Amino acid sequence: MPMKKLDPLDRKIIAALQHDGRLSVQALAEQVGLSPSPCARRVRILEDEGVIKGYSAVIDQxxxxxxxxxxxxxxxxxxxxxxxxxxxxxxxxxxxxxxxxxxxxxxxxxxxxxxxxxxxxxxxxxxxxxxxxxxxxxxxxxxxxxxxxxxxxxxxxx
Missing domain, CATH: 3.30.70.920 (Lrp/AsnC effector binding domain/regulation of amino acid metabolism (RAM) domain)
Structure with missing residues (x-):
């Protein structure tokens, strides 16, 4: 199944999570202008489609x-x-x-x-x-x- 085209809200979610992958759904939703439930659904879709591949800590080598x-x-x-x-x-x-x-x-x-x-x-x-x-x-x-x-x-x- 082809990946859906990223809309501006998806891009806002991606940008926010790239800067802080530990954002709560509530904080992320507020940052991108959505309510928590649709925001969580969009994050789950981005994860399922492999756009978001995972989460990790950045370590000072x-x-x-x-x-x-x-x-x-x-x-x-x-x-x-x-x-x-x-x-x-x-x-x-x-x-x-x-x-x-x-x-x-x-x-x-x-x-x-x-x-x-x-x-x-x-x-x-x-x-x-x-x-x-x-x-x-x-x-x-x-x-x-x-x-x-x-x-x-x-x-x-x-």
């Missing part, structure tokens, strides 16, 4: 002992379905990989790996990434600082 972000660009030996599927299957199991994108251009994948320090990244490389069959090259860059990070999408409410 340095304060939990994971200050290092490494960006690994990976090239596979072949870009056929089997190689891509095998790579994806393994990467989904690795908690150190917090983001991974299939890319166009020189590399096949770009991933962000979060670890405690450089020896931890070396261990990740040696025990996981370099052991993955079909990987032909890995280039890593380390973030020196973070200017911006956001999960908030620019959903227009106009």
């Amino acid at each position: 340095a304060k939990v002992g994971l200050p290092v972000s490494a960006f690994a660009s990976i090239k596979l030996e072949k870009q056929n379905e089997d190689h891509l599927d095998r790579f994806a299957e393994k990467v989904l199991q690795w908690p150190e990989v917090v983001d991974c994108y299939l890319m166009t251009g020189q590399f096949d994948y770009l991933m962000r790996v979060v670890v405690a320090d450089l020896p931890a990244y070396e261990q990740f490389l040696k025990t996981k990434l370099t052991r993955l069959k079909g990987v032909s090259s890995i280039e890593t860059s380390f973030a020196l600082g973070q200017l911006k990070r956001s999960e908030v999408l620019p959903v227009s409410v106009g």
